[in-house]
Amino acid sequence: MSxxxxxxxxxxxxxxxxxxxxxxxxxxxSERAELMRAVALLDGRMREIRDTGKVAAVDRIAVMAALNLANELLRARAESPSASPSAAAPIDDPRAERRIHAMQSAIDQVMAGQDKLL
Incomplete structure (x- = not known):
């Protein structure tokens, strides 16, 4: 990193x-601001899912939020003029890659907390 x-x-x-x-x-x-943006995004998405009243378990809410964010990422890649035909293509934007890793870390933290409850 830096x-x-x-x-x-x-x-x-x-x-x-x-x-x-x-x-x-x-x-x-140096990555704190990006992490905080990722946390705010994830928190907002999880709250939206929770507020629908259809999903109550935090682990399911986290998975649904992760799937929604992944879907948005894949759509953005597909719509990008420089998008690769492969959905699994490496990410060329270091900022986007750091944000994704920060979101993954936040999701892992949420899921780890759920393991302790079981």
Missing amino acids: AKGGTAEKPAQIDVTILGRDYKIACRE
């Missing part, structure tokens, strides 16, 4: 709230 003064930037624990639950997520300071 370096400061010739040394690698170490991740710090960032406190985030997703669907009313607090999580600590490892994140480099």
